Amino acid sequence: MKITLLGTGSPIPDPNRAGPSSLVSSDGSVLLIDAGRGVVTRLVGAGYFPPMLTGVLLTHLHSDHISDLNDIITSYWVMSQPDSETPLSIWGPPGTIKLVQHILEMLQEDIHYRITHHDDLNAAPRLNVVEVAPGDVFTVGTLSVKVGETDHRPVHPSVAFRISDGVHDVVMAGDGIPCDTLDELLVGADAYVQTVLREDIVKMVPVARLQDILDYHSTVEQAAQTAQRAGIKHLILTHYVPAPPPGGEAEWAAAAKEHFSGNLVVGPDLTSIDLNA
Numbered sequence: 001m002k003i004t005l006l007g008t009g010s011p012i013p014d015p016n017r018a019g020p021s022s023l024v025s026s027d028g029s030v031l032l033i034d035a036g037r038g039v040v041t042r043l044v045g046a047g048y049f050p051p052m053l054t055g056v057l058l059t060h061l062h063s064d065h066i067s068d069l070n071d072i073i074t075s076y077w078v079m080s081q082p083d084s085e086t087p088l089s090i091w092g093p094p095g096t097i098k099l100v101q102h103i104l105e106m107l108q109e110d111i112h113y114r115i116t117h118h119d120d121l122n123a124a125p126r127l128n129v130v131e132v133a134p135g136d137v138f139t140v141g142t143l144s145v146k147v148g149e150t151d152h153r154p155v156h157p158s159v160a161f162r163i164s165d166g167v168h169d170v171v172m173a174g175d176g177i178p179c180d181t182l183d184e185l186l187v188g189a190d191a192y193v194q195t196v197l198r199e200d201i202v203k204m205v206p207v208a209r210l211q212d213i214l215d216y217h218s219t220v221e222q223a224a225q226t227a228q229r230a231g232i233k234h235l236i237l238t239h240y241v242p243a244p245p246p247g248g249e250a251e252w253a254a255a256a257k258e259h260f261s262g263n264l265v266v267g268p269d270l271t272s273i274d275l276n277a
């Protein structure tokens, strides 16, 4: 199983970091988790064109995690061969079906242009959208996925996904603060991907709207403590707020290592870890 951080940024625009999105791949199955700003560019950077995706998982419907889902939908559609296109499957919390319907409405002119122009393009994007709830278990390609609840209130519902290939398990936690349901989902997992912020830096910025984010995101220290509590081997941090400058991740790693004794991953976009290595 390989985990790749496609975009390690956050809502704060950054010239070096795309918005939140990650990739989990194993045995030819490729799952995209969240679809933030620039996701298609980074997906190609990781070696995958959109039609190579086996499915898309959304942790919650905050704009930074879904802003380029429309690009995934369009590129998957126009880059698929007409005789081999399978519906793009998207799993997300309640509200995902409405979100995708609205994206298709936004794209309706483009969809019309392309169907009119290309003889071999005769139908709108084919999508299979499923809304999930905590406790749900489903299969995508060769991977099994279990849904767990996270605490990102007032954003509700928000979920985490535990993805297993039968050899390794990774929990893709999305945004949120430590909670019992996340702890339960993490028990026995090999790897844990958590979005984080640096509380010490954010607290120094006298902007009320930035201070607001402190109460619904894990700090680096909290993510490390959660991983340590669950006995996780590999903690992978992403969605850095505020993003460290290129090469500045060591300070983040040092803060986490005070609370976590396993393997720690903090890095630029396209950082990956192969659990089979």
Ligand SMILES: [Zn+2]
Pocket: 060, 062, 152, 155, 175
């Ligand atoms: Zn969020």
Ligand SMILES: [Zn+2]
Pocket: 010, 011, 020, 062, 064, 065, 175, 195, 239
């Ligand atoms: Zn976010």
